[in-house]
Amino acid sequence: xxxxxxxxxxxxxxxxxxxxxxxxxxxxxxxxxxxxxxxxxxxxxxxxxxxxxxxxxxxxxxxxxxxxxxxxxxxxxxxxxxxxxxxxxxxxxxxxxxxxxxxxxxxxxxxxxxxxxxxxxxxxxxxxxxxxxxxxxxxxxxxxxxxxxxxxxxxxxxxxxxxxxxxxxxxx
Numbered sequence: 066x067x068x069x070x071x072x073x074x075x076x077x078x079x080x081x082x083x084x085x086x087x088x089x090x091x092x093x094x095x096x097x098x099x100x101x102x103x104x105x106x107x108x109x110x111x112x113x114x115x116x117x118x119x120x121x122x123x124x125x126x127x128x129x130x131x132x133x134x135x136x137x138x139x140x141x142x143x144x145x146x147x148x149x150x151x152x153x154x155x156x157x158x159x160x161x162x163x164x165x166x167x168x169x170x171x172x173x174x175x176x177x178x179x180x181x182x183x184x185x186x187x188x189x190x191x192x193x194x195x196x197x198x199x200x201x202x203x204x205x206x207x208x209x210x211x212x213x214x215x216x217x218x219x220x221x222x223x224x225x226x227x228x229x230x231x232x233x234x235x236x237x
Contacts, residue, residue, distance in 0.1 A: 086130075086131065086132070087122070087124070087131075087132045087133070087134050088131065088132070088133055088134070089122070089133070089134060089135065090125055090126070090133035090134060090135040090211070090214060091135070091139070092135055092139055092140050092143040092174075092214065092215060092218060093143060093215055094143060094146060094147045094150075094215070094218075094219065095212065095215035095216045095218065095219040096219070097147075097151065097219050097222070097223055101223050102151055102154075102155045102222075102223055102226045102227060103155070103227075104155050104156075104157055105155060105156055105157065105226070105232050105235065105236065106156075106157050106159070106232075106235065106236040107152065107156035107157060107158045107159065107162075107165070107235045107236065108159050108161075108162030108163070108165070108235065108236055108237055109158075109159065109160070109161075109162030109163045109164050109165050110158070110160065110164050110165070111149075111152050111156070111164075111165045111166070111167065111235065112164065112165070112166045112167070113145050113148045113149045113152070113166075113167045113168075113169065114145065114166070114167075114168050114169070115138065115141045115142050115145045115168075115169060115170075116141070116168045116169060116170040116190075116192065117137045117138045117140075117141035117169075117170045117171055118138065119136060119137045119138055120136045120138045120139075121136060122134040122135065122136055123135065123136065123137060123173075124175075125140075125174050125175060125176060125214060126175070126176040126177070126178075126183070126185075126210060126214065128177070128178040129178075133176075133210070133214075135174070137171050137172070137173070137174070140171045140174050140187075140218060141169055141170060141171040141189070143215075143218055144169050144171060144189065144218050144221060144222060145169050147218065147219060147222045148167065148169065148222050148225065148226070151222055151223075151226055152226070152235075155226065156235065164194075165193075165194050165234065165235055166193070166194035167191055167192070167193060167194070167231070168191070168192040169189060169190070169191055169192075170189060170190045170192070171187060171188070171189045171218075171221075172188045172189060172190065173186070173187070173188045174186075174187045174188075174214060174217060174218070176210065176213050176214055176217070181208065182206055182207065182208045182213075183206060183207055183208070183209075183210050183213035183214075184204065184205070184206040184213070185204070185205050185206070185213045185214055185216075185217040186202065186203070186204050186205075186217070187202070187203050187205075187217045187218060187220075187221045188200070188201070188202045188203075189201055189203075189221055189225075191225055191228075191231060193230075193231065193234045194234070195234060197230065197234065199225075199228065199230055199231065201221060201224055201225060201228070203217065203220050203221045203224045204217075205217035205220045
């Protein structure tokens, strides 16, 4: 009987710990509602590219024995795709202008749990085709972890496309 109780105890511990550990997070676009990025002028076609070479997994959230991991390259790629889409939706293109380029590199994305909600921060660089390097830090919060992380990426796109330096570059 004592042995059976010991085996049951070990099995209970194994089941309790089975959810612990690192799990992959696959970032995806979180749609921005209309009006968050006002229309802006774009003088020439725009190329948006990913400058983040790091493809190894990094922790983007850790709480209670569980963690989510993703690569900064994958996070940057989602940001690049959403930036292209938002420029297409909100940019008033004058195709006669000179080509423009924006190169993105996410340096970190991290969420932390704070009493019933998650708060995330994304830090990224935008390299403009004229050589300017713009560093942005953006905060986001949500009660749902995947929305917190994906929403933070989307909010980063919104902040970048509302930045006067980036708008001025795109307009000239």
